[in-house]
Amino acid sequence: MSTKVKVTDLIKTYGDxxxxxxxxLSVENNEVVVVIGPSGSGKSTFLRTLNxxxxxxxxxxxxxxxxxxxSKTDINKVRENIGMVFQHFNLFNNLxxxxxxxxAPVELKKENKAEAAEQAKKLLAxxxxxxxxxxxxQSLSGGQQQRVAIARALAMxxxxxxxxxxxxALDPEMVGDVLEVMKNLAQQGxxxxxVTHEMGFAKEVADRVVFVDxxxxxxxxxxxxxxxxxxxxxxxxxLNKVLNV
Amino acid sequence: MKRSFASVVSGLAVLITLLVTLxxxxxxxxxxTTYQIGTDxxxxxxxxxxxxxKYVGIDMDLMRAIAKDQGFKVNxxxxxxNAAVQAVQSGQxxxxxxxxxxxxxxxxxxDFSKPYFTSGVVMAVQPKxxxxxxxxLRGKKVAVKTGTSGADYAKSIQKKYGFxxxxxxxxxxxxxxxxxxxxxxxxxxxxxxxxxxxxxxxLKIVTKPAESGSYGFAVQKGKNQKLLKLFxxxxxxxxxxxxxxKITQKYLGTTKSSDSASDRSIIGLLKQNKSALISGFEETxxxxxxxxxxxxxxxVLVGLMGVVxxxxxxxxxxxxxxxxxxxxxxxxxxxxxxxxPSLTGQKIPAFVAGIITLMFNEGAYIxxxxxxxxxxxxSGQMEAARSLxxxxxxxxxxxxxxxxxxxxxxxxxxxxxxxxxDTSILSIIGILELTQTGKIIIxxxxxxxxxxxxxxxxYLVIITLLTWLSNWVQRRTRL
Numbered sequence: 009m010s011t012k013v014k015v016t017d018l019i020k021t022y023g024d025x026x027x028x029x030x031x032x033l034s035v036e037n038n039e040v041v042v043v044i045g046p047s048g049s050g051k052s053t054f055l056r057t058l059n060x061x062x063x064x065x066x067x068x069x070x071x072x073x074x075x076x077x078x079s080k081t082d083i084n085k086v087r088e089n090i091g092m093v094f095q096h097f098n099l100f101n102n103l104x105x106x107x108x109x110x111x112a113p114v115e116l117k118k119e120n121k122a123e124a125a126e127q128a129k130k131l132l133a134x135x136x137x138x139x140x141x142x143x144x145x146q147s148l149s150g151g152q153q154q155r156v157a158i159a160r161a162l163a164m165x166x167x168x169x170x171x172x173x174x175x176x177a178l179d180p181e182m183v184g185d186v187l188e189v190m191k192n193l194a195q196q197g198x199x200x201x202x203v204t205h206e207m208g209f210a211k212e213v214a215d216r217v218v219f220v221d222x223x224x225x226x227x228x229x230x231x232x233x234x235x236x237x238x239x240x241x242x243x244x245x246x247l248n249k250v251l252n253v
Numbered sequence: 254m255k256r257s258f259a260s261v262v263s264g265l266a267v268l269i270t271l272l273v274t275l276x277x278x279x280x281x282x283x284x285x286t287t288y289q290i291g292t293d294x295x296x297x298x299x300x301x302x303x304x305x306x307k308y309v310g311i312d313m314d315l316m317r318a319i320a321k322d323q324g325f326k327v328n329x330x331x332x333x334x335n336a337a338v339q340a341v342q343s344g345q346x347x348x349x350x351x352x353x354x355x356x357x358x359x360x361x362x363x364d365f366s367k368p369y370f371t372s373g374v375v376m377a378v379q380p381k382x383x384x385x386x387x388x389x390l391r392g393k394k395v396a397v398k399t400g401t402s403g404a405d406y407a408k409s410i411q412k413k414y415g416f417x418x419x420x421x422x423x424x425x426x427x428x429x430x431x432x433x434x435x436x437x438x439x440x441x442x443x444x445x446x447x448x449x450x451x452x453x454x455x456l457k458i459v460t461k462p463a464e465s466g467s468y469g470f471a472v473q474k475g476k477n478q479k480l481l482k483l484f485x486x487x488x489x490x491x492x493x494x495x496x497x498x499k500i501t502q503k504y505l506g507t508t509k510s511s512d513s514a515s516d517r518s519i520i521g522l523l524k525q526n527k528s529a530l531i532s533g534f535e536e537t538x539x540x541x542x543x544x545x546x547x548x549x550x551x552x553v554l555v556g557l558m559g560v561v562x563x564x565x566x567x568x569x570x571x572x573x574x575x576x577x578x579x580x581x582x583x584x585x586x587x588x589x590x591x592x593x594p595s596l597t598g599q600k601i602p603a604f605v606a607g608i609i610t611l612m613f614n615e616g617a618y619i620x621x622x623x624x625x626x627x628x629x630x631x632s633g634q635m636e637a638a639r640s641l642x643x644x645x646x647x648x649x650x651x652x653x654x655x656x657x658x659x660x661x662x663x664x665x666x667x668x669x670x671x672x673x674x675d676t677s678i679l680s681i682i683g684i685l686e687l688t689q690t691g692k693i694i695i696x697x698x699x700x701x702x703x704x705x706x707x708x709x710x711x712y713l714v715i716i717t718l719l720t721w722l723s724n725w726v727q728r729r730t731r732l
Contacts, residue, residue, distance in 0.1 A: 061636055088642035098637035102655040111651065112641040157637075164641060 012037045012168055012199045013058065018067035020053055027053050029223035030067070035168075038197045042210040045220035046246055051203045054220065055172050058201065059090045071168065088116060091161030091169040095176050097153040099145045099160070105132070106141040109160045116164070124163075131159040135189050151182025155189055169193065171202040207250060211235055219243045286325040288480055290316060291337030291346040294689065295423055295696030298448035298504035299352040299468075300331065302693045306529040311444075312350045314500045315369060316470075319487030325480075331693075332603065332683025333422070334400055336591070343595030347477050348484075352442060354402040354466040365469035366484045370444070370501075373462025374406040377446050378438045379431060380457040387460065390416040393437035396427040403440035406464045425696045428454050444505055452697075519703050526694050526704075533690030534711055540604070540676045540686055541715075544611035545669050551612050552619025559624040562645060570620065577617035582678050586610040590682040607679040615672045619665070626661035627653055666723040670716055687711060
């Protein structure tokens, strides 16, 4: 296995508020890393620095041998290889479902529209929405929108996928479909970094679970180590709260 | 970031080039002997528009006769007394002939010709009113026209007789104020008042001409001396050959004018003033369309500068909006038309000055709601587009703008209607649009209520058309 993402001494501050306090993390090729932690711990901010939606204050983030914290790196090129899925889906409201998926391949890879449309239909089929190609975004349920968003992110053939609490804004009955899509993706060998509160997903799918609190990684390990033998008292406390509701 | 800066700068450059080109294309090719002469909008019998909307009167006829006699051409610009005086001071116009009294004060900034007319100030009141003497004015209001010798005279005797002064921009409004009884009397040059009464103004002269003064043709001090010499020579010729007497007799003679007998119904007024109203309508429409075009360009550009990821651009955008939204349209128009040329010596045609004014003012409002419309689009849309690898510009064009424009459309329609109405303010710099046309017609026939009704209806018609057009475009683009 080779290293896909290497984060070193990552610090992010907003004014006087230090949100990330020197995070170090390597993610290997084909690895699925699930990031858990209480809200406000900095896990979403951490994920967003990985494609520079948040500018790192200091430290380095190396993805495919390119340091994205370096201002000389063409961030647009790097982003083409990183798929991002948001909590609130963020589908483009002015485009149809198919156009949402086709936009980046047509604009950036200069694919012709027919090819892009064919690929979009295939992707929609893999997320179980082959009939929705011409639908408007507004006509879809939240779960459907999130699956389209995953298809959109996959359209650029990324080699890393970032998920920022992808099921948090969904009604409970929608969560299963989205997690199913993510599980399939993991089985196909996609490198994934997932911020989530779905402990079941973490246990089942993760190669490694990372517990973040107070702007730093407090503990990491296999799902068995984290869920069954937590060492850090903060982690024990956190698990106690989320698992024994 | 650099690229977006360059594109905005080049956009601004294109805009300015376009405007400058427009400016040159509307400036008549200047033959060596054509002079731009400013005059008042309406100061009968010296200058006023006749039914064919041609400027006539003692000043006009004299000026044209002198030009003919001396072999030069004149281009008469009826921009209003104050605007004409300022335009000559700033070099926008070559000379002014507007029943302008020669005073010590004015001689500091103007060179005057030999006097071509001697006049004096009289007081006029309601024919059946109780006021007939200066001494009866105590505590009452007196109407004057700004910048006239009547106004100076009123000021000089104000303390002694204890009245209040109300200032108007043209004679007609001043007469109207006396006729309706708001003011007890007005002070006016005697030939003007005589002529006005002859034309049907219901006022009566009750004093002998006072403070008699002389009217002169004026040029900017130290400039256009050749024109001044030509004027003096021509005037001497006209006096010698009898043309001068013929002209003054024509306007001050006792033969009754035919104008007062014409049809004064709304239909009659429409018929008589058809060509003037149509050209005023066209000018207003043209001003509106060109102004909307440039204001939209300017506004969108400045609005976009407010949302690009550059602190410097954001600052420029905020400043431009702050300044141009904060300046009253009237001040901005006068500043651009008379202020800037007096500094640079470069003339700006009134139409272009008007367009620039509207471009900045309306454009600032447009910029504000363009910025607001873009900011109103959920920030997640931009994040999602950028995450796919789309550069800022592409994300803006494909995702943010299409959604932002939908939010902006009602504001655009609203701003277009405001722009149309704001063109009326440009009458201050002498553009012969609908409002100015109305003023001129009323100056001739004194039918304020009917003519303003006609003008108001025309504005409403244009606004209705514009609204329909906007709605049609909105439907067609299905935004």
